[in-house]
Amino acid sequence: MDSITQAALGASIAGAIAGKTLGRSALLTGALLGTLPDLDVVIDYGSAVANFTQHRGFSHSLFILAPLSLLIAWCLWRWKPQLSYQRWLALVALILITHPLLDSFTTYGTQLFWPLGEPVAIHSIFIIDPLYTLPLLAGCLAFLFRPPASNALLGGLLLSTFYLGWSVAAQQAITARVKPVLAEAGLAEAPVMVQPMPFNTILWRVTALSPDRRVEIVTGFLDKQDELVLEAFPRNPQLASLVADLPDVQRLEWFTRGFLHYEKHGHQITATDIRLGIPGVHPFTFALAENTGNDLLPLASNRLPRPSLDQATLPVLWSRMTGEMPVLCLATLAAPTQGSRC
Template sequence: MDSITQVALGASIAGAVAGKTLGRSALLIGGALGTLPDLDVVIDYGSAVANFTQHRGFSHSLLVLAPLALLLAWLLWRWKPALDFRRWLLLTGLVLLTHPILDAFTTYGTQLFWPFGGPVAVNSIFIIDPAYTLPLLAGCILFLIRPPAQRAIAVGLALSTVYLGWTLAAQQIITNRVTPALAQAGMENARLMVQPMPFNTVLWRATAINDEQRVEIVTGFLDGDQALTLETFPRDPQLAQAVADLPEVQRLEWFTGGFLDYATDGDRITATDIRLGLPGAHPFTFVVARNNGGQLLPLTSSRLPRPAVNDQALNQLWARVTGKSKVLCLATLSTPAPGQSC
C-alpha cells in the first residue's frame, strides 16, 4: 500500500496498544515503524529489473521482521520502560508484521517468506484505496486532538479490516462473473488475474493470458445484467521465447507470474508488467535486450519512462465506476462512441 496508509495503520495499532500509556508519542512511534520496511527503496541492486523485483523482498519478510520486532521492542523498552517489554513487543510485532501482510493484498507482489518461495499477491485491493485508509486517518486525527481516543482508533481499525475482507468477497464475485465469458472465448485454461480498478472496489479488471493473446474485461457492481465487453490484445510468443533464457527476463517472469508483454521498440526488446497500471499506461516497462542485425544482445536492464496518461482518464474512470458509462475501453482509456465497441 502507499506510505500514508502504512503510516496510518502503524500509528493506529500503536495507539490501540500503547496510547493510554504513551499518549501522542505512540502514534509517532507506530507511524515510523509502519513505514520502516519500505526504506528498502533506497537500495540500488544494480539494474532496473533487480530494483523492481527486490523491492518488498528481505525488508518485507516475516522471517526477518519477527526477530527485528523483538530487537526493537527491547531497545524501546530500555528507552521508555513505562511500557513493559511484552506491550512493546506486541506493538512492534503487530506494526511490522501487518505492513507486509497488507502489501500482500495488492498486486505488486510481497516476498513474505524471503528467502524462501515466491512473491505473494492476492490482488484484492488497489495500492491506494481511500475507503481503507480514511477510517484509519480519522481515528488517528481524533487521537491527536483528544488522546487517547481508544474507541476512535478501534473503530478505524475495525472498519478498515472489514473493508479488507470485503475486497476478498468482491474479488470472488467478479471472478465468478467473468469465468463463463472467458470460457466462451476459449480462454478457460488461461492464467487469470482479477483486481480492482484504481482507487475503488466497485469496478474491477480481469486479465486472462495465454501464449497467443491477452483478454481484458472491465466489469463492476453497478453494471446490472449488462453483457461483458472483452478486449483482446495479441502476444508475440516467438519474441517471448527469444528472450526466455535471459536471467533478468526469468526473474521478471517469476516475479509477475508470467503477466508480461514483450515488444520491440526500434532495436530494443522490452518487457512490460501488465498487472500494474492499465494498457497504454503501464508504469513498469524494461529494456532487456537489443536486436543487433538478428543477433540478440542481452543488456543490463533499464526502465523506460512512465507513459503519459490521457487527461480525461480519471473522468472516464469515474464515469465507469459510478455507472454513468457502461463501457471503458482499456486500449484507449476512453468510452466508445454510441453504436461502437472497443
Template sequence: MDSVTQAALGACIGGAIASRTLGRAAIIGGAALGTLPDLDVVLDYGSAVANFTQHRGFSHSLFILVPLGVALALALHRWKPQLSLRRWLAFTLLILVTHPLLDTLTTYGTQLFWPLGSPLGSNSIFIIDPLYTLPLLFAILYGLLRPPAHRALYASLALSSAYLLWALGAQALVDSRVEDQLADRGLAEAPRMVQPMPFTTLLWRVTVLDTDERLEIVTGPFEGDRPLTVERFPRDPALIDRLASFAEGQRLIWFTDGFLDVRVRENRLLATDIRLGVPGAHPFTFVIARQDPDGHWSATASTREPRPAMRNDALRAFWSRLSGEAQVLCMASFEALPAGETCS
C-alpha cells in the same frame, strides 16, 4: 500499499496498544515503524529490473521482521519499562508484520517469505484506496488531539479491516461473474488476474492470458447480467521465449507470474508489467536486450522506459464508467462508451 497508508496503519495500531501509557508518542512511533519496511526503496541493486523485483523483498520478509520486532521490543522495554514487555512485543510485531500482510493484498507482489518462494499478491485492493485509509487518518488526528482515543483507534482498525473483507468478497463476485463466459471460450484454466481499478472496489479489471492474445474485461460486482465487453491484445509467444533466454527476463517472468507484454522497438527488447496501470499507461517497461545489425541479441543492464502519460480525459472516462453513466470502458483507448457500443 502506499507509504501514507502504511504509516497510518502503524500509527493506529501503536496508539491502540500503547497510547494510554505513552500518549501521542505511541501514535507517532507507530507511524515511523509502519514505514520502516519501505525504506528499501533507497537501495540500488544495480539495474532497473533488480530494483523493481527486489523491492518488497528482504525488508518485507517475516523471517527478517519477526526477529527485528522482538529485538526492538527488548530494547524499547529497557528504555521505557513502564510499558510491559508483552505490550512492547505487540507494538513492534503487529506494526511490522501487518505492513507486508497488507501489501500481499495488492498487485505488486510481496516476498513474504524471502528468500524462499515467489512473491505473493492477491490483487484484492488497489495500492491507494481512500476508503481504506481515511478512517485511519481521522482516528490519528483525533488521537493526536485527544489522546489516548482508544475507541476511535479501535473503530478505525475495525472499519478498515471490514473494508478489506469487502474487497475480497467483491473480487470473488467478479471472478465468478466472468468464469462462465471464459469457460465458454475455452479459457477456464487460462491464467487470469482479477484486480480493482484505481481507488475503488466497485469496478474491476480482469486480465486473461491466452497463447497468442490476452483478454481485458472491465466489470463490477453488482452488474448482474450486463454483457461483458472483451478486448483483445496480441501476445507473441516467440518474443516471450526470447525474453526468457535472458537472466533479467527470467526474473521479470518470475516476479510478474508471466503477466507481461513483450515487444521489439528500435532493436530493443522491451518487457512491460501489464499488472500495474492500464493498457497504454503501464508504469513499468524495461529494456532487457539489444539487437545488433547482424540480428543477434545480447543482454544489457536493464533500464526503465519513461512512464507514458494518461489521456487528458482519462479521469472523466473512468468516472463515467464507475458512476454508470457509461457502460463500457475501453482499455486500449481509455474511452467510455454507452451501452450497445463496442471497443474498436
C-alpha cells in the same frame, strides 16, 4: 500499500496499544515503524529489474520481521520502560507484520517468505484506496485532538479491516461473474488475474492470458447491463521466446507470474508489467536487449520513463464505475464509438 496508509496503520496500532501510557508520541513511533519495511527502496541492487523485483523482499519477510521485532522491542523498552517489554513486543510485532500482510493484498507482490517461495499477491485492493485509509486517519486525528481516543482508533482499525475483507469477497464475486464468459472464449484454463481498477473496489479489471493474446474485461457492481465485453490484445510469443534465456527476463517472469507484454521498438526489446496501472499507463517497462539481425545483445536493464496519466482519464473511470458509461475500452481509455466495439 502507499506510505501514508502504512504510517496510518502503524500509528493506529501503536495508539491502541500504548496511547494511554505514551500519549501522542505513540502515534509517531507507530508511524515510523509502519514505514520501516519500505526503506529497502534506498538499496540499489545493481539494475532496474533487480530493484523492481527485490523491493518488498527481505524487508517484508516474516522470517526477518519476526526476530527483528524482538530486538526493536527490547531497544524501545530500554528507551521507555514505562511500557512493559511484552506490550512493546506486541506493538512492534503487530506493526511490522501487518505491513507486509497488507501489501500482499495488492498486485505488486510481497515476498512474505523470503528467501523461499514466490511473491504473494492477492490482487484484491489497489495500492491507493481512500476507503481503506480514511478510517485509520480519522482515528489518528481523533487521538491527536482528544487522546487517547481508544474507541476511535479501534473503530478505524475495525472499519479498514472490514473493508479489506469486503475487497476479497468482491473479488470472488467478480471472478464468479467472468468465469463462464472466459470459458466460452476458450480461456477456461488460462492464467487469470482479477483486480480492482484504481482507487476503488466497485469497478474491476480481469486479465486472462493465452500464448498469442490477452483478454481484458472491465466490469463492476454498478453496471446497468449484464453483458461482458471482452477486449483482446495481441501477444508476441516469438519475441518472448527470443529473450527467454536472459536472467532479467526470467526474473521478471517469476516476479509477475508471466503477466508481461513484450515489444520491439527498432532494435530494442522491452518488457512491460501489465499487472500494474492500466493499459497505456503501465508504470513499469524495462529495456532488456537489442536485436540486430541474428545477434541478441543483452542490455543492463533500465526502466523506461513512466507514462503520464491524462487528467481526463479520472472522470472517465468515474463514469464507468458508476455505470453511466456501459463500456470502457482499455486500449483507448474511452467509450467505443457508436456502432463499434472495443
